[in-house]
Amino acid sequence: MIVHVRKTEPIKVGVEGKEGNYSWLWNLMDHDTRFLLASMISKRRSIEDARAVFKQAKKLMRKKPLAMVHDGLQAYPEAGVKEFYTNKGPKMEDIRSVGQRDRGLNQRVERINNTIRDREKTMRGMDHDESAQVTADGMRINYNFIRPNMALENKTPAEAAGLKLGLKGIRWKALIKKATKASAS
Secondary structure (H helix, E strand, C coil): CEEEECCCCCEEECCCCEEECEEEEEEEECCCCCCEEEEEEECCCCHHHHHHHHHHHHCCCCCCCCEEEECCCCHHHHHHHHHHCCCCCCCCEEEECCCCCCCCCCHHHHHHHHHHHHHHHHHCCECCHHHHHHHHHHHHHHHHHHCCEHHHCCECHHHHCCCCCCCCCCHHHHHHHHHHHHHHC
């Protein structure tokens, strides 16, 4: 999705090539657990950018994905083959899913994009690309570990993925304490 970033190099967007202070936010989510595996800010939507997001997600994945659902950007299939292709197992299915009429499988990641868009509007855009990345990372942590999801029976995506952190009380505070303790070890 495109995000407004005030202090960044202008890019051209849309079919009419309108120039503005924007960057691209890439989000990659596991379909079943709704765990947001990767979030990345970039200036382009190239195969290399898609591969960078896939590489980030691969660090958290236990196995190769069975399918890739996306909005139709041409970079996805080629980047997916380069990052996930193996001679073993079934070939990863490439599913172009733009809207509800087109199999509607992209709705889960579009839901998180709407949450990010709401936050971006309140902030009146991001300050610069680095702060946009920090904001995206913070929202990914909040979404995965703090915020219960009604569709997951009020579990967080982390809990649905089998990550049992035992966060009690104020979840952010408990998560920060665990992270601080883990980095001190």
